[in-house]
Amino acid sequence: MRSVAITGTRATGHRPPDEYGAIFSAYLRPFADGHFYIGGAKGIDSLALLWLAGNSAAHLTVVVPGTVLHQPTEAQQAIARTRERIQDVVELGAAELDTPAYHARNRWMVDHASMTIGFPHADEPEGGTWQTLNYTAEQGKPRLIVPV
Template identity: 55%
Template sequence: MDMPTAITITGTRATEDRPHGEYDAIFAEYLAPFADEATHFYIGGAIGIDSLTLLWLTTRTRSRITVAVPDTAVDQPSEARQAIATAQDKGRLSELIELRHSGHPSAEAYHYRNRWMVDRSEFVIAFPRGADRTRGTWYTADYAAGQGKPRLIVPI
C-alpha cells in the first residue's frame, strides 16, 4: 500500500485519564509516520482526541489540516474552540468546515460529520476508549471498514 495522503483522525472525547505528555508520545508513534507535507488530515472539532491531535499536528508537522464541525465552530466547547483558534493563528488550518447539521448536538450530527471526513479520506486512524462498539469512534472506524478503507486502531 502506498502511503495515504488523506487521513481521518477520530477518537474519544474522554482523555483526562492520561497526562498530555503521554498523548504526545502516542501521536509521535502513530501519527508522525504519516505526517508530511503531502498528507492532509481531517479532524473533528471536538474536545479530547480531536483537540489534542489538532494541536499536535499544528506544532509538530507541516501536514495540511481540515477541521470539520457538525454545526459551527462557535458551538464547540471552549477547549475545542481554543485549539481551532491556535491552528488558525499559526496559519496551519487549511480549512474549517462548518456542516451546519440541523440536529446538532446529537449522535446523528457527529456521525454525519465523521462520515463526511471518512468520505474524503483514504485511511482512518482511530483512538477509541474501550471496546463499546456503540461509541462514535467505533462507528467511524466501522464506517470506514464498510467502505473498504484501511484503519489503524490505537486503543486509549
C-alpha cells in the same frame, strides 16, 4: 497526497498530556506529510490538532457538524490556537448537535480520506469512534486502531 481522518474519544483525562504526545508521535508522524481531517471536538480531536499543528507540515482540515462557535470551549480554543496552520474549516451546518449530526460529520471525514486512525478509549467498546472505524471498514478503507 495521503489523507487521514482522525477519530477518538472525548474522554482523555485518564492519561497525562505528554503520553498523548508520545502516542501521536508513534502513530501520526508516519503520515505527517499528508492531509488530516480532524473533527473539531474536545478530547482526541483537540489534542491531535494541537500536536499536528506543532509537529508536522501536514495539511489540516477541521470538520464540525454545526459551526465552530457551537463546539465546546476546549475545541474552540484549540482551533483558535492553531488557526494559522489550519488550511480549511468545514462547517456542515447541522441545526442540532446530536448523535446523527456527529455521525454525519464522521462519515464526511471518512468519505474524504483514504484511511482512518482511531483512538478509542480502552473501556468504551462502542460509541462514535467505533461507528467511524466501522464505517471506514464498510467503505473498504484501511483503519489503524490505537486504544488509549
